[in-house]
Amino acid sequence: MKKLLLATALIAVSGAALAESHGQTVRLGTEGAYPPFNFINDAGEIAGFEREVGDELCARAELTCEWVTNEWDSIIPNLQSGNYDVIIAGMSITKERDEVIDFSQNYFPPAASAYVALTADADLKGTVSAQVSTIQAGYVAESGATLLEFATPDESVAAVRNGEAVAVFADKDFLAPIVAESNGELMFVGEPVQLGGGVGLGLRESDTELKDKLNAAIQSMKDDGSLNALIEKHFGPETAKF
Amino acid sequence: MFAACADPKAIEGLTWAACYLTSGKHLDFYWSFVTVLMLLAITAPAALAMGFAGATAARSRFLPLSLLGKAYAAIVRGVPDIVFFLFFVIALDQGIEWMKHQIVCPDWTEPVRQGLEFRVCPQAKVPLGSSSAIWHQAYGFGLAVFTFAIVFGAFAANVLYGAMSAVPRSQLETAEAYGMSQGQVFRRILVPQMWVYALPGLSNLWMILIKATPLLFLLGVKDIVYWARELGGSKTQAYEYPHPDWRLWYFLGLLVFYLLFTKVSEIVLARLSARLSHGQATAAGEAMRKVAA
Amino acid sequence: MPADSPDTPVIEIRDLHKCYGPLEVLKGVDLVAPRGHVVSLIGSSGSGKSTLLRCCNLLEDSQQGEVRFEGEAVRWKGEGLARHPADRAQVTRIRTNLSMVFQQFNLWAHLTILQNVMEAPVTVLKRDPKEVEAKARQYLAKVGIEDKADAWPAQLSGGQQQRAAIARALCMEPRALLFDEPTSALDPELEQEVVRVIKALADEGRTMILVTHDMKLAADCSDHVIFLHQGRIEEEGPPASLFGNPSSDRLRGFLSATAA
Structure with missing residues (x-):
C-alpha cells in the first residue's frame, strides 16, 4: 500500500x-x-x-x-x-x-434536435431557420424545407419570433429554456430528431x-x-x- | 460592480437597470468603443501613409516601382473586402509564424503543412501559446490595423495619385523654371497643393472606414457591433440578467453613435477643406476670390 | 570672350532646332541678349517665339544648336529627340539666373504673395529667410503691391498677380528676366499697370527677353526686335527700323494686322 x-x-x-x-x-x-x-x-x-x-x-x-x-x-x-x-x-x-x-x-x-414554432400547425416543410454550418442546418436542407441560415443561434430563434421563418431547428437542450421562458409564445412542434454522435x-x-x-x-x-x-x-x- | 448588484434576480427597476448597465459585459461593450476609436486613430494615418507611398511609387519614373505602386492599388481595390479580411489575415498570420519558425526552430523535421493543418513549432507561435490573453488581443488588434491600413491604403493611393495628377502642370513647371529639383518640386509644390484635390476622396474613405469597423470581428477583435448583438440577444435564466430580444435598442444606440461620429467628421472635414482651398485655383478658391472682390 | 567680360552676352543661341515629334517649330534660330539690353520676340502665334524663350532657360529641350549662358555652353547628352542637358547643376545655375514671368502668372496657389516671392530664393538659393523677406517686401513695394503681401494669389486681380510674379522674378536677383506674353491674359485696363512696371525695369538697364504681342511695348522698351515666322527669323533689327521701315512683306502684313 x-x-x-x-x-x-x-x-x-x-x-x-x-x-x-x-x-x-x-x-x-x-x-x-x-x-x-x-x-x-x-x-x-x-x-x-x-x-x-x-x-x-x-x-x-x-x-x-x-x-x-x-x-x-x-x-x-x-x-x-x-x-x-x-x-x-x-x-x-x-x-x-x-x-x-x-x-x-x-x-x-447524442441529443435530440427539435423544431420550435409560434403555432402547433406550423409547416415544417416551409421556411425553417438554423445556425449556419450546423448538423441541424444540414438536416433541414435535406428535409426539403427552405433553409434560412443565421450566424448565431440566437438570431435563428429571433427569425421565428419576427416571422422570417416558420420554425427553427436546433438542439432541443438549447431550445428548451427559451421555450420555457417565452410565456407560451413559442412551442415545440413535431417529433424530436436524433442527430449525430x-x-x-x-x-x-x-x-x-x-x-x-x-x-x-x-x-x-x-x-x-x-x-x-x-x-x-x-x-x-x-x-x-x- | 456595486454591492446592491450581488443578487441581480432579486432587484428591480432602476437598481436593476443600473446594475445591468454596469455589468462586466457592458463594461466590455463600452471599452469596445475605445477600441474602435483607437483603431480609427491608428489606421487612418497608417492608411494615408500607405496610400502616399503607393501613389508616389505609381508616379515614379522607375518602371518596376511604378508598376508595383499601380499593382498594389489595382489588386487590393479589386479584391472584395471580406475575402481580404478572411484570407489575407490568415495568410499574414501564418506567414509571420512560418518565418519565425525558420529562425527559432531550424531542427524541426515535421512538415509545417499537414493537409489542412498549419503546424509550426510551439516556440514559433505568435504570440506564444503561453502568453497572456492581453498579448493575443494586442496581436489581433495589430493584425487588424495592418490589414485595414493595406486595404484603405490602396484606395487612398488611388485618390492621392489622382490628386497629384490634378495639380496643374503650370504650377510645377514654374517651380522648375525657378531652379527647383524634382524632389523640391514634389515636396514644396506638388504635395502641398494636392491635398485640396484629395480631400473629397479622402473624406469619403474616412466615412467608409468608420463604417467598416465591424469587420474587426472577422479579425477576432470584439467591436461594438459584436457586443451590441451579443448583449441585445434574448437572455434565458442561465444569465444573471435575463431579458427578451433587445437588439433593436442596442442597434439604435449604435446608430446614434455612428451618426454623431460621421456628423462630427463632416464638420471637421469641411473646415479642413475651407482652410486648404484658400488660394487655390479650385471652385472654392474662386468663390473666395469673388467674395474678396 | 572670357565669361566675366562685360561684352559677353547673357544669353547666346546659335542655330537652334526644335521639334515636337514630326513638327519642326524652330528651324535654326540665333538670338543674342547682351548685358543691359532688352530683346523682344514678336510674331504670330505658332511662330515659335514662346518656344524660343523657353529654350533659353532649358524648360524645352532642343535637338540641334547651341545655348550659351554668359559664355558657358550648355552640355548635352544624347542626340536628336533624345538630346537633354547633361548637367543638372548647370541647368539649376542657368534657371536661377534667368527668372521667368508667365502669361498666366502661375503664382503658387498654396502660398501667400510674400511666400511666393520668398520661395525660390530660400528653397533653391538657400538664402537666409530674414534677408529674403526684407528683399521680397522691397520688390513688392517696387511693383506697388506691398499691402498684398499676406493675401492669397486667388484674392488678387490679374494685374496684381502679374506684378507679384514680377516681384518673384526680381527677388531671385537674376542676370536676365524672361517675359512670356506678360500682358496677354490681362484686361486692357489692367494691362497698363504691368506695362509700366516692365518699362521701368527696362529703364533700369536690366537684361530682358520679352515675348509679346504688344507692339507698342516692344517698340518703346526694346533695343532689338526679332520677328519670327514659322520657326525662322524673318527680320530683326532696332525697333525704329523694324517698325518704321519693315523690309519683308510678311512683317509688313503682320504689323498692319496687329495695328488694326
Whole structure:
C-alpha cells in the first residue's frame, strides 16, 4: 500500500514536472453564444456547461488551459491554423467534420434536435431557420424545407419570433429554456430528431497526444459520475445522461 | 460592480437597470468603443501613409516601382473586402509564424503543412501559446490595423495619385523654371497643393472606414457591433440578467453613435477643406476670390 | 570672350532646332541678349517665339544648336529627340539666373504673395529667410503691391498677380528676366499697370527677353526686335527700323494686322 502511494506520488510529481518542462498552454476555443453549452455571462466571462467541463478536464489532464472565443463560422479553420488547440463549442460529432478534424469521445450524449414554432400547425416543410454550418442546418436542407441560415443561434430563434421563418431547428437542450421562458409564445412542434454522435471536443488530426489525454479525462469524468452531475446542473434532470 | 448588484434576480427597476448597465459585459461593450476609436486613430494615418507611398511609387519614373505602386492599388481595390479580411489575415498570420519558425526552430523535421493543418513549432507561435490573453488581443488588434491600413491604403493611393495628377502642370513647371529639383518640386509644390484635390476622396474613405469597423470581428477583435448583438440577444435564466430580444435598442444606440461620429467628421472635414482651398485655383478658391472682390 | 567680360552676352543661341515629334517649330534660330539690353520676340502665334524663350532657360529641350549662358555652353547628352542637358547643376545655375514671368502668372496657389516671392530664393538659393523677406517686401513695394503681401494669389486681380510674379522674378536677383506674353491674359485696363512696371525695369538697364504681342511695348522698351515666322527669323533689327521701315512683306502684313 505504501509502495503504491509512493508510486502515484512519483507519477504525479513527474507528471507535474513534465507539464512544467513543456510549459504548454492549451487554448480552448468556443463560440460564447450557445447557452447553456457556452455563453458570455454578464461579467463578460465565458460560462456554461462547457466552461465547467473544460476546466475540469484540464485539471484532470494536468493542462494549463486558456479560453478564447471565435465566431462559429470560422471555428474549424482557426483550429487548423493553430489559433487554439481544442474546439469546445457544442459541436456534434459528424462524419463530414471528422474528415477534416479529429473528435474526442463525446462528453454530451447524442441529443435530440427539435423544431420550435409560434403555432402547433406550423409547416415544417416551409421556411425553417438554423445556425449556419450546423448538423441541424444540414438536416433541414435535406428535409426539403427552405433553409434560412443565421450566424448565431440566437438570431435563428429571433427569425421565428419576427416571422422570417416558420420554425427553427436546433438542439432541443438549447431550445428548451427559451421555450420555457417565452410565456407560451413559442412551442415545440413535431417529433424530436436524433442527430449525430453526441458532442465532442474538436482537435487537429495531428494532435494525438493531446487527444489521448483529454479522452482519458473525459472517461474519468464519466466513470465517477461528475460529468452526469454537470449535465443535470445545466440541462435539468430530464436530459439524457451517460 | 456595486454591492446592491450581488443578487441581480432579486432587484428591480432602476437598481436593476443600473446594475445591468454596469455589468462586466457592458463594461466590455463600452471599452469596445475605445477600441474602435483607437483603431480609427491608428489606421487612418497608417492608411494615408500607405496610400502616399503607393501613389508616389505609381508616379515614379522607375518602371518596376511604378508598376508595383499601380499593382498594389489595382489588386487590393479589386479584391472584395471580406475575402481580404478572411484570407489575407490568415495568410499574414501564418506567414509571420512560418518565418519565425525558420529562425527559432531550424531542427524541426515535421512538415509545417499537414493537409489542412498549419503546424509550426510551439516556440514559433505568435504570440506564444503561453502568453497572456492581453498579448493575443494586442496581436489581433495589430493584425487588424495592418490589414485595414493595406486595404484603405490602396484606395487612398488611388485618390492621392489622382490628386497629384490634378495639380496643374503650370504650377510645377514654374517651380522648375525657378531652379527647383524634382524632389523640391514634389515636396514644396506638388504635395502641398494636392491635398485640396484629395480631400473629397479622402473624406469619403474616412466615412467608409468608420463604417467598416465591424469587420474587426472577422479579425477576432470584439467591436461594438459584436457586443451590441451579443448583449441585445434574448437572455434565458442561465444569465444573471435575463431579458427578451433587445437588439433593436442596442442597434439604435449604435446608430446614434455612428451618426454623431460621421456628423462630427463632416464638420471637421469641411473646415479642413475651407482652410486648404484658400488660394487655390479650385471652385472654392474662386468663390473666395469673388467674395474678396 | 572670357565669361566675366562685360561684352559677353547673357544669353547666346546659335542655330537652334526644335521639334515636337514630326513638327519642326524652330528651324535654326540665333538670338543674342547682351548685358543691359532688352530683346523682344514678336510674331504670330505658332511662330515659335514662346518656344524660343523657353529654350533659353532649358524648360524645352532642343535637338540641334547651341545655348550659351554668359559664355558657358550648355552640355548635352544624347542626340536628336533624345538630346537633354547633361548637367543638372548647370541647368539649376542657368534657371536661377534667368527668372521667368508667365502669361498666366502661375503664382503658387498654396502660398501667400510674400511666400511666393520668398520661395525660390530660400528653397533653391538657400538664402537666409530674414534677408529674403526684407528683399521680397522691397520688390513688392517696387511693383506697388506691398499691402498684398499676406493675401492669397486667388484674392488678387490679374494685374496684381502679374506684378507679384514680377516681384518673384526680381527677388531671385537674376542676370536676365524672361517675359512670356506678360500682358496677354490681362484686361486692357489692367494691362497698363504691368506695362509700366516692365518699362521701368527696362529703364533700369536690366537684361530682358520679352515675348509679346504688344507692339507698342516692344517698340518703346526694346533695343532689338526679332520677328519670327514659322520657326525662322524673318527680320530683326532696332525697333525704329523694324517698325518704321519693315523690309519683308510678311512683317509688313503682320504689323498692319496687329495695328488694326
